[in-house]
Amino acid sequence: MATVLIDGTEIEIGDGERLNAIEAAARAGVSIPYYCWHPGLSVVGSCRMCLVEAGTRDAAGRIQMGPKLVPACNTLVRDGTVLVTQSEKVQQARAMVEEGLLLRHPIDCPICDKAGECLLQDYYFEYGQADGRRADIRPFTSRRRDLGDVALFVDRCILCTRCVRFVREVSGTNELLVSGRATGEEIDVFPGFPLANKLSGNVVDLCPVGALADKDFLYRQRVWFMRSHPGVCTRCASGCSIWIDENQDRIHRIRPRENPHVNRWWICNDGRYDYPHVHNPARLVGARQRKGGDTRELDFTGLAGQLRAALRQAGRLGAVLSPFLTLQEAYLLAGTIRQLDPQALLALGPVPLAGEDERYPGGFTISKEKCPNRFGVERILGRMAGGVIRFDHFVEQVAQGAIAGAWVSGGYRQGWIDEATAAKFEQLRLLVVQDLFPSPLSQRATYELGGAAFAERDGSYVNRQHRLQSVAWAIRPPAGVRTEGSILWELAGRAGLYDAAATLRELAAEIPFFHPALGTIPETGLDLLVNQIA
Amino acid sequence: MKSDDKSIKWVEEPPLGLAGRSYVPLLVGGITTTLKHLAGPKMTVESPEQRHAIVDPLGYRGVHRLNRDAQGRVKCVACFLCATACPAHCIDIVAAESPWPDREKYPESFTIDELRCIFCGMCEEACPVDAIELTSLYDLSGKSREEMIFDKAKLLSVYDQTKDAEPMRSAQADRATDSACPDSGERGEEPI
Numbered sequence: 128m129a130t131v132l133i134d135g136t137e138i139e140i141g142d143g144e145r146l147n148a149i150e151a152a153a154r155a156g157v158s159i160p161y162y163c164w165h166p167g168l169s170v171v172g173s174c175r176m177c178l179v180e181a182g183t184r185d186a187a188g189r190i191q192m193g194p195k196l197v198p199a200c201n202t203l204v205r206d207g208t209v210l211v212t213q214s215e216k217v218q219q220a221r222a223m224v225e226e227g228l229l230l231r232h233p234i235d236c237p238i239c240d241k242a243g244e245c246l247l248q249d250y251y252f253e254y255g256q257a258d259g260r261r262a263d264i265r266p267f268t269s270r271r272r273d274l275g276d277v278a279l280f281v282d283r284c285i286l287c288t289r290c291v292r293f294v295r296e297v298s299g300t301n302e303l304l305v306s307g308r309a310t311g312e313e314i315d316v317f318p319g320f321p322l323a324n325k326l327s328g329n330v331v332d333l334c335p336v337g338a339l340a341d342k343d344f345l346y347r348q349r350v351w352f353m354r355s356h357p358g359v360c361t362r363c364a365s366g367c368s369i370w371i372d373e374n375q376d377r378i379h380r381i382r383p384r385e386n387p388h389v390n391r392w393w394i395c396n397d398g399r400y401d402y403p404h405v406h407n408p409a410r411l412v413g414a415r416q417r418k419g420g421d422t423r424e425l426d427f428t429g430l431a432g433q434l435r436a437a438l439r440q441a442g443r444l445g446a447v448l449s450p451f452l453t454l455q456e457a458y459l460l461a462g463t464i465r466q467l468d469p470q471a472l473l474a475l476g477p478v479p480l481a482g483e484d485e486r487y488p489g490g491f492t493i494s495k496e497k498c499p500n501r502f503g504v505e506r507i508l509g510r511m512a513g514g515v516i517r518f519d520h521f522v523e524q525v526a527q528g529a530i531a532g533a534w535v536s537g538g539y540r541q542g543w544i545d546e547a548t549a550a551k552f553e554q555l556r557l558l559v560v561q562d563l564f565p566s567p568l569s570q571r572a573t574y575e576l577g578g579a580a581f582a583e584r585d586g587s588y589v590n591r592q593h594r595l596q597s598v599a600w601a602i603r604p605p606a607g608v609r610t611e612g613s614i615l616w617e618l619a620g621r622a623g624l625y626d627a628a629a630t631l632r633e634l635a636a637e638i639p640f641f642h643p644a645l646g647t648i649p650e651t652g653l654d655l656l657v658n659q660i661a
Numbered sequence: 662m663k664s665d666d667k668s669i670k671w672v673e674e675p676p677l678g679l680a681g682r683s684y685v686p687l688l689v690g691g692i693t694t695t696l697k698h699l700a701g702p703k704m705t706v707e708s709p710e711q712r713h714a715i716v717d718p719l720g721y722r723g724v725h726r727l728n729r730d731a732q733g734r735v736k737c738v739a740c741f742l743c744a745t746a747c748p749a750h751c752i753d754i755v756a757a758e759s760p761w762p763d764r765e766k767y768p769e770s771f772t773i774d775e776l777r778c779i780f781c782g783m784c785e786e787a788c789p790v791d792a793i794e795l796t797s798l799y800d801l802s803g804k805s806r807e808e809m810i811f812d813k814a815k816l817l818s819v820y821d822q823t824k825d826a827e828p829m830r831s832a833q834a835d836r837a838t839d840s841a842c843p844d845s846g847e848r849g850e851e852p853i
């Protein structure tokens with residue numbers, strides 16, 4: 128145990144821990160401002176914003192302070208370390224760093240996308256000096272440079288080099304560099320080698336100021352209009368933790384949410400730019416019934432009862448549980464179909480695969496499995512159907528006439544099923560399809576229901592590392608769409624509104640593998656395997 | 662301000678005398694005023710045939726206008742500060758990259774719901790480039806609600822209509838600086 132004294136507060140630090148002064152101070156509730164340091168990158172100690180007074184306290188309790196200010200990011204705390212972060216000397220140093228950075232800064236906050244979450248702005252208000260000496264230079268507009276995936280506003284850069292270290296250490300692609308010398312230093316790329324990698328979007332979040340701008344988000348929203356909701360990315364089986372930034376039920380941006388067990392501070396561009404499909408006007412909305420040649424639009428009131436009756440009359444049942452379903456949805460669907468027909472055939476929907484897992488030097492992995500919950504749905508099937516039946520087998524059974532009525536859950540992007548496969552479903556007496564987009568299959572459905580997108584669902588996913596993460600909806604589904612959860616809840620004959628937490632508790636109690644989920648689920652998720660014995 | 666502040670002058674209501682308590686002198690005083698106005702010059706303005714004289718058109722808070730920069734383009738840089746400040750939430754802006762090489766961001770569309778507006782002038786206060794200003798036009802009316810949602814073209818046309826009578830507040834500062842500068846207001850005196 129090491130004891131550290133920070134602004135008069137003593138904190139204990141475990142033996143195995145290596146904390147720098149910024150991290151240690153944060154534990155004592157003291158925040159030290161910093162620009163160039165980032166917990167996920169190497170330490171360069173170049174911005175000098177984090178300067179503090181440091182010293183030591185010996186066994187007799189005598190305190191000896193060092194003669195100079197030291198950068199907190201580059202100072203590991205040890206037993207007896209004493210930090211002073213609020214003295215006049217420190218405040219002066221901070222104000223000077225701020226003044227230096229602002230000397231040649233454009234201050235085009237009105238048109239800068241970072242305004243509102245910019246460290247330069249925040250620190251100026253907190254630590255800058257009230258009467259600056261920059262009276263002669265008027266604010267100007269920053270020069271803009273295209274770096275490839277992102278845009279650089281050259282003059283807004285404070286040269287913290289976080290972005291450069293990111294492409295060296297995390298993505299390992301080395302596109303960015305500092306060119307020039309001294310006051311002429313600028314971030315740049317080599318001609319012909321633009322910033323182009325699947326993690327490039329992270330440099331925008333990393334940048335403490337508005338120098339790096341996301342071309343997708345550029346000028347779309349001021350940040351203070353948006354609300355951030357914690358979510359989980361459903362683009363691949365890694366299940367990165369994300370923030371969904373939304374305003375009036377429209378997603379404008381997806382950012383990584385720090386999770387040391389999954390994605391640390393990063394997400395890939397596939398997940399970051401995955402949201403437009405949510406607002407795609409081609410989405411399947413409403414509910415309709417097809418009988419012979421006619422199509423009839425249905426109301427949601429009483430729909431569940433109608434579907435239940437239709438399923439009961441259909442004969443031998445089958446259900447396809449898509450790997451896009453949450454655990455709760457899969458559990459409700461499997462349970463209901465099994466209740467209606469104990470012999471029902473339950474199968475796993477097609478699992479979209481693309482290439483190989485992509486691993487980056489920083490440890491980040493993009494899974495080849497392009498769905499969020501294959502593992503979880505398989506576990507549910509394993510318990511409730513005694514094993515995992517593949518989609519191909521299900522289609523065969525349908526083609527052979529072994530099934531009379533089927534419920535197919537989707538959630539896929541367009542093009543997941545082809546005409547030929549879908550045609551095999553034609554001989555079913557009853558086909559219910561709930562999907563995100565119209566498909567050859569949904570067009571043949573007796574009941575075609577619009578489905579919810581990832582940001583509209585309540586539920587839990589299990590990623591490729593057996594980590595269970597629970598999310599709540601961030602936006603409401605478009606008019607005419609009821610989420611899978613709420614339809615299946617009603618189909619299961621339950622009263623009231625769909626309750627994801629209660630359903631999770633229920634399935635956790637029933638299925639031994641999910642027992643750990645009976646307790647509370649931390650925001651960073653719960654490792655189901657590690658917690659098995661407990 | 663505290664109630665014991667030195668700059669506050671406390672005034673006591675004078676006690677009513679006999680005349681005040683009997684009402685008659687006050688009644689006579691009131692009727693005299695009424696009669697005086699009956700006989701005197703008429704104060705009523707026959708609006709809309711006659712117009713009110715506005716004493717300070719620059720300070721008046723009437724219909725908005727969107728100012729133009731030196732090259733006749735909309736001056737607004739789509740910073741959304743007016744929309745942020747607006748207590749009535751009646752400003753709706755869609756921002757985009759500007760089509761001009763010397764400017765970054767501009768409002769692709771800019772609408773103000775004049776029916777929802779409470780003419781508080783907060784938008785004008787908030788604007789860092791003096792692009793939105795309230796004019797002295799006060800008689801706005803329309804045949805439908807839609808007509809009262811003013812778009813960019815209409816707001817610019819209000820500027821064209823009023824620019825001579827009511828010069829832009831930043832006209833002076835503008836001459837001294839580059840028009841491409843998003844902040845050409847009086848920020849020179851400010852710390853940074």
Ligand code: SF4
Pocket residue numbers: 232233234235236237239240241242243245246247248283336337338
């Ligand atoms: S980076 Fe952008 S928001 Fe931050 S101070 Fe500079 S111009 Fe303003």
Ligand code: SF4
Pocket residue numbers: 283284285286287288289290291314333334335336338339
């Ligand atoms: S662009 Fe941003 S992250 Fe990169 S050095 Fe400049 S301020 Fe730092």
Ligand code: SF4
Pocket residue numbers: 743746747748749750751752773777778779780781782783784785
């Ligand atoms: S005058 Fe007030 S209410 Fe009207 S648009 Fe401006 S800020 Fe909004």
Ligand code: SF4
Pocket residue numbers: 736737738739740741742743744754784787788789790791792793
């Ligand atoms: S505050 Fe001024 S510059 Fe900003 S959006 Fe409103 S009118 Fe445009």
Ligand code: FES
Pocket residue numbers: 160161162163164171172173174175176177178198199200201
């Ligand atoms: S954060 Fe310590 S020097 Fe930059």
